[in-house]
Every structure is written in structure tokens, then in C-alpha cells.
Amino acid sequence: xxxxxxxxxxxxxxxxxxxxxxxxxxxxxxxxxxxxxxxxxxxxxxxxxxxxxxxxxxxxxxxxxxxxxxxxxxxxxxxxxxxxxxxxxxxxxxxxxxxxxxxxxxxxxxxxxxxxxxxxxxxxxxxxxxxxxxxxxxxxxxxxxxxxxxxxxxxxxxxxxxxxxxxxxxxxxxxxxxxxxxxxxxxxxxxxxxxxxxxxxxxxxxxxxxxxxxxxxxxxxxxxxxxxxxxxxxxxxxxxxxxxxxxxxxxxxxxxxxxxxxxxxxxxxxxxxxxxxxxxxxxxxxxxxxxxxxxxxxxxxxxxxxxxxxxxxxxxxxxxxxxxxxxxxxxxxxxxxxxxxxxxxxxxxxxxxxxxxxxxxxxxxxxxxxxxxxxxxxxxxxxxxxxxxxxxxxxxxxxxxxxxxxxxxxxxxxxxxxxxxxxxxxxxxxxxxxxxxxxxxxxxxxxxxxxxxxxxxxxxxxxxxxxxxxxxxxxxxxxxxxxxxxxxxxxxxxxxxxxxxxxxxxxxxxxxxxxxxxxxxxxxxxxxxxxxxxxxxxxxxxxxxxxxxxxxxxxxxxxxxxxxxxxxxxxxxxx
Numbered sequence: 001x002x003x004x005x006x007x008x009x010x011x012x013x014x015x016x017x018x019x020x021x022x023x024x025x026x027x028x029x030x031x032x033x034x035x036x037x038x039x040x041x042x043x044x045x046x047x048x049x050x051x052x053x054x055x056x057x058x059x060x061x062x063x064x065x066x067x068x069x070x071x072x073x074x075x076x077x078x079x080x081x082x083x084x085x086x087x088x089x090x091x092x093x094x095x096x097x098x099x100x101x102x103x104x105x106x107x108x109x110x111x112x113x114x115x116x117x118x119x120x121x122x123x124x125x126x127x128x129x130x131x132x133x134x135x136x137x138x139x140x141x142x143x144x145x146x147x148x149x150x151x152x153x154x155x156x157x158x159x160x161x162x163x164x165x166x167x168x169x170x171x172x173x174x175x176x177x178x179x180x181x182x183x184x185x186x187x188x189x190x191x192x193x194x195x196x197x198x199x200x201x202x203x204x205x206x207x208x209x210x211x212x213x214x215x216x217x218x219x220x221x222x223x224x225x226x227x228x229x230x231x232x233x234x235x236x237x238x239x240x241x242x243x244x245x246x247x248x249x250x251x252x253x254x255x256x257x258x259x260x261x262x263x264x265x266x267x268x269x270x271x272x273x274x275x276x277x278x279x280x281x282x283x284x285x286x287x288x289x290x291x292x293x294x295x296x297x298x299x300x301x302x303x304x305x306x307x308x309x310x311x312x313x314x315x316x317x318x319x320x321x322x323x324x325x326x327x328x329x330x331x332x333x334x335x336x337x338x339x340x341x342x343x344x345x346x347x348x349x350x351x352x353x354x355x356x357x358x359x360x361x362x363x364x365x366x367x368x369x370x371x372x373x374x375x376x377x378x379x380x381x382x383x384x385x386x387x388x389x390x391x392x393x394x395x396x397x398x399x400x401x402x403x404x405x406x407x408x409x410x411x412x413x414x415x416x417x418x419x420x421x422x423x424x425x426x427x428x429x430x431x432x433x434x435x436x437x438x439x440x441x442x443x444x445x446x447x448x449x450x451x452x453x454x455x456x457x458x459x460x461x462x463x464x465x466x467x468x469x470x471x472x473x474x475x476x477x478x479x480x481x482x483x484x485x486x487x488x489x490x491x492x493x494x495x496x497x498x499x500x501x502x503x504x505x506x507x508x509x510x511x512x513x514x515x516x517x518x519x520x521x522x523x524x525x526x527x528x529x530x531x532x533x534x535x536x537x538x539x540x541x542x543x544x545x546x547x548x549x550x551x552x553x554x555x556x557x558x559x560x561x562x563x564x565x566x567x568x569x570x571x572x573x574x575x
């Protein structure tokens with residue numbers, strides 16, 4: 001006879017009962033009140049094994065049943081009586097019930113319970129074997145995570161991420177939950193022994209965003225744009241004196257070196273550092289201004305020592321001036337073009353004072369820097385050194401009276417203009433802008449490649465287009481001359497010195513201009529996006545609290561718990 005309902009547990013005082021029902025070959029557990037109403041019904045899941053054999057299934061007869069089950073590792077047996085279709089000998093912790101020959105058996109031995117962060121997850125052992133060489137595929141009851149009383153494995157990990165990990169075992173597809181941070185998801189995957197590269201393509205872009213953010217924050221840390229002063233421990237770490245600081249053996253030199261370094265390299269560190277920064281910016285601006293203004297004709301005078309080998313006369317700065325050499329010969333205008341020009345002594349004095357300051361500043365920063373090799377390799381310091389040496393080379397040549405053209409010497413002084421990059425030490429915005437161009441180097445290289453490609457193509461096209469029709473005023477007599485026209489047109493400058501005069505040439509010129517606009521405009525959004533990314537992260541980083549709560553390592557926390565328990569046990573024993 002086929003049983004439909006089995007009473008597994010009955011409370012005689014309240015009249016409620018725990019029933020097991022078979023519906024369509026599926027076993028369900030439900031709680032029934034005294035009036036016959038079902039309060040809750042769920043697919044049956046528990047922890048034991050029950051087998052009912054023998055007995056009579058008629059309502060009149062009450063023959064005993066022999067019931068056997070296993071719970072918490074112990075084999076139990078009892079005898080019960082049949083009342084209609086009920087058996088009242090069973091426990092709440094059952095996992096399978098057999099209803100005669102037609103009953104459905106649940107494979108309890110193959111099921112496994114995982115308690116992750118207080119959330120219970122149930123699956124089958126063969127599911128965890130789908131991905132070998134992982135933590136879940138090697139679960140055994142000998143592990144310290146196994147609880148024999150509750151028959152479950154406990155892991156103190158993130159339960160939300162584990163849901164996606166367990167689903168990966170079930171479906172073979174790893175998806176990234178958007179409600180957790182990327183590093184947390186990576187740490188969980190590493191703990192469970194899974195490869196982070198197995199994330200599905202639909203989630204890959206969202207998942208890898210944290211890597212780009214971490215790289216951006218690393219670059220911002222290297223730019224050193226924080227305006228907060230470091231404490232003694234951080235300063236010792238920066239200069240490589242952790243051991244001496246921990247031992248309390250810092251010398252006077254080690255105390256002085258960071259202070260002088262911050263005075264010249266960290267304008268925000270103190271009021272004196274701001275004064276030094278203002279002086280440095282003043283001399284940089286003065287040096288660049290002097291270098292540019294001394295080339296104006298109104299501030300230049302002829303070098304009379306170079307007149308002996310010249311002949312003729314000329315005018316000077318718009319005024320009729322007659323110049324004679326030692327032989328009383330007039331200087332011609334052609335000879336004036338060969339005349340050496342020198343600057344008044346005022347410019348030399350200004351440059352001398354400026355370069356003395358630059359020399360002193362460079363020497364102090366080199367002596368007191370944390371890492372001398374890193375200091376020498378810095379591009380700004382290389383520019384500063386070469387610009388300063390070029391001035392002293394100019395002075396040396398002037399003192400030795402060497403016969404070298406003044407313009408040749410000034411050519412090497414052009415590098416002094418690059419001192420403007422020293423201003424990046426005093427502006428976080430300039431640092432971010434330079435880093436933006438570094439981050440956009442690939443896009444800029446691609447831009448240059450396409451511009452060069454377009455220049456060559458349109459220079460060739462304009463050359464042959466202008467020759468296809470009779471054109472006596474053809475400006476494009478060769479492809480090299482067409483290169484100049486192509487680059488000016490693609491950059492939308494258009495000097496007008498070379499213009500096409502045929503219809504074919506005009507069509508080529510129109511295509512060249514349109515191509516230049518599109519080519520130059522394409523990488524601009526990428527550069528703007530990179531700048532916005534760096535700037536927004538820098539602003540957010542500046543608003544973060546610098547002193548964060550210290551979190552102990554897990555091993556140290558466990559040691560404190562063990563000590564606390566031992567102290568509590570010792571106190572209880574003597575009390």
C-alpha cells in the first residue's frame with residue numbers, strides 16, 4: 001500500500017505535528033496545526049536517515065514498525081505503532097524517508113553544507129568536483145573547518161561573493177557582483193583557489209575598473225601632490241632609516257636632512273618652505289624673461305672689437321649711424337649683417353645672480369635628497385643642471401676670448417627655457433597635466449602616425465593634381481614642397497604661401513583639410529578623459545582622512561584571543 005503522509009514529530013500538548021508528504025515523487029516537510037491547516041511546506045532537507053520496514057498499513061490493525069535511523073554519527077532503532085497512515089517515532093533531523101518500494105530516496109550522503117559567514121549553502125559533492133585543484137574540491141571531514149555536530153563546513157568569508165563562486169561551480173560561468181569592490185572579489189577568488197581571469201566577458205569591463213583605479217592612485221602617489229606633512233615614522237621610511245628609527249638611534253644629521261629637504265622640495269611643509277618656493281619661482285621667471293627680452297634690437301649693441309675686418313657704413317636701430325673700422329673705412333649694410341652683437345652688462349648680472357641661486361638650490365637638493373640616483377635621473381633636475389652648465393660655459397668662452405659666434409653659444413642656452421618645467425614642483429595641476437600626456441602617449445603616437453601618413457599621401461596627390469592641367473603659376477614643383485603644404489593644411493593653419501589653382505588641386509586640398517580635422521579631433525576626447533580621471537582621483541584622494549584606523553593582522557588577533565581565553569581560564573580557576 002502506498003503511503004502519502006508520515007508523521008515524523010508530534011507535540012501532544014499543542015497538537016501540532018511535523019509531517020512528511022510525498023507529492024509527485026518529491027518529499028515535502030510541513031507543519032500542521034490541530035485544526036488541520038498547513039502552516040509551512042518546503043522541500044524536505046535534514047541530516048539523518050530513516051528506514052521503516054514491516055508492519056501493517058490498515059487502519060484497523062496496529063502492528064509495530066521497526067524503525068532505524070542514523071543521526072550525529074549514532075545508529076538508533078525503535079519500535080512504533082501504526083495509526084492509520086502515521087508513524088510517530090522519528091526525529092526532526094531526518095534526511096531521507098522510505099515509503100515502501102515506491103518511495104523516493106534523497107541522496108543525503110552526497111549532499112554537503114557550507115556555512116560561509118553565517119549563511120548556509122547546500123550543494124552536492126560532485127558539483128564541487130567540477131573545478132579541480134581548488135579549496136572546495138578538496139574538502140574532507142579531517143579539516144579544521146568541519147563541524148561534526150552540525151555536519152557542516154564553516155568559513156569566515158564574504159557570503160555574498162561566495163554565492164557567485166558557488167554558482168560558478170554549478171553553471172561553469174563566473175560573474176562579477178557589482179555590489180562589492182574589485183579587490184575584495186579578487187581576494188575571495190584567491191582564497192577559494194580560483195582564477196580571476198575566468199570572469200565572463202559581460203562582466204570583465206566592470207570587474208577590471210578597479211585595476212585602472214589602483215594604477216591611477218599609484219601614479220598620483222608617485223606625483224607626491226599631497227599637502228600633508230609626513231610624521232617621523234613616514235619620514236624615516238622615506239629616507240630608509242626604519243631600523244634606526246625603531247631603535248631610537250637617529251643622529252643629528254638624520255634629523256636635519258629631512259628638514260632641509262622639505263624646505264627646498266616641499267613648498268607646503270612650512271612657512272619657510274613657502275618663502276623658498278616663492279624665491280625659486282621668481283628667479284625662474286626672471287631668467288626666462290631675461291633670456292627672451294635680450295634678443296630685442298632695442299637692447300643690443302655692436303661689438304666694436306669685430307669691426308676691424310669689416311668695411312662700409314650702416315644705420316643702427318633706425319638711426320643713421322656711420323661706423324668706421326681702424327682703417328677709417330665705412331661699413332656697408334652687408335658688412336653689418338656679419339657684425340657680432342653683444343648685450344649690455346645688466347643682462348649678464350641678472351643671469352649671473354639667477355644662476356648662482358640655481359646652482360645653490362641644485363647643490364642643496366642633491367646633498368639632502370633621500371635618493372641621489374633617483375634625483376639625478378629626474379628629467380626636471382637634468383634640465384636644471386644642463387641649463388646651469390650652459391651659462392657657465394658661456395662665461396668661460398667669454399673670459400677666454402675665444403673666436404666663437406655669439407649666436408652659436410646662445411643656441412645651447414635655449415635649454416634654459418625648459419626651466420619652466422620646474423614650476424611643476426609648485427603646482428599639482430601641472431603635474432597632473434604632464435602625467436596626462438604620459439598616459440596618452442599611445443594615442444598621441446597613433447595621432448602622429450596618421451598625420452605623417454596623411455601628409456605623404458596628400459603631398460603626392462597635390463603634386464600630380466596640379467600637373468594634370470596647364471598651370472603656369474604652379475607652386476607645387478616637387479613632392480617635398482607639397483609636404484610643407486600638406487602639414488600646414490592638415491593642422492588647419494593655412495599660411496597661404498602655397499595654394500592649389502586647379503579644380504583637382506582644390507578637391508585634394510578640401511579632402512586634406514577635412515582629414516586633418518578628423519584625425520586631430522579623434523584623440524582629444526581620450527586625452528581629456530585621462531586628465532579628468534587623474535584630476536578627479538587626485539581631488540578625492542586629497543579629501544580622504546590621512547589617519548586611518550589600524551587593523552591588526554589575523555595571526556596577531558588570534559594570538560590576543562588565545563591570551564585572553566587563557567587569562568580568563570586562569571582567573572576562573574583561582575576564583
